[in-house]
Amino acid sequence: MNTKEKIVQLADAFIRTKGCNAFSFGDISKALNIKNASIHYHFATKSALIIAVIQKHRDLLTKFKKRVEDEDPLDKIKLFLNTYSMARSEGKISILGALAGDYFTFDEHTQLELKVLTDSTLLWLVETLKAGKDQGAFYYTTEDKTKAQMVVTSILGAEQLSRISYDHDFKQAKEGIINDLINRK
Numbered sequence: 001m002n003t004k005e006k007i008v009q010l011a012d013a014f015i016r017t018k019g020c021n022a023f024s025f026g027d028i029s030k031a032l033n034i035k036n037a038s039i040h041y042h043f044a045t046k047s048a049l050i051i052a053v054i055q056k057h058r059d060l061l062t063k064f065k066k067r068v069e070d071e072d073p074l075d076k077i078k079l080f081l082n083t084y085s086m087a088r089s090e091g092k093i094s095i096l097g098a099l100a101g102d103y104f105t106f107d108e109h110t111q112l113e114l115k116v117l118t119d120s121t122l123l124w125l126v127e128t129l130k131a132g133k134d135q136g137a138f139y140y141t142t143e144d145k146t147k148a149q150m151v152v153t154s155i156l157g158a159e160q161l162s163r164i165s166y167d168h169d170f171k172q173a174k175e176g177i178i179n180d181l182i183n184r185k
Helices: 003-017 025-032 036-042 046-068 073-089 095-100 108-134 144-164 167-182
Strands: none
Touching (some): 003 025, 003 046, 003 095, 025 036, 046 073, 046 108, 073 108, 073 167, 095 108, 095 144, 108 144, 144 167
16 A cells, blocks of 8 residues: 555544544654655645545445445345444444534535535435335335435434444444335334
């Protein structure tokens, strides 16, 4: 892994554990034992670094979608929610959960990149939910987009709350999302 990749990886970890506004280039340079100038060589501003982290997660989302494309809709949703569980097990939260609260502090370009990632996530989720509903695997009465928003806000809220409460609360919330989709009312 080259220096630029290490910087992005560490920034990602800081964002998802401490928060976007709780770390600086100095924190990264200290952790990597490099000078701030080395970070500025790759990223002129913190916004540029945050955008690189967001783009990394867009690439991860693309890989995830490719990896699960042949799965049935229920398994896709379970695997999607498991990515949030893996982050929680590492003491992190999702990039969407970590950055959403700071959205209005970002410049326009960073906001746009975050919006693209969010929209891509929601679009995939809408398509997956619709396929599951069409196949009779999911039962819900709201619009597909509304249900996708409900799933995302539920899991983002659960990961935030589980920072304060207990990890089993997160697991129960995740199971509740699945049960809500598969149980007929």
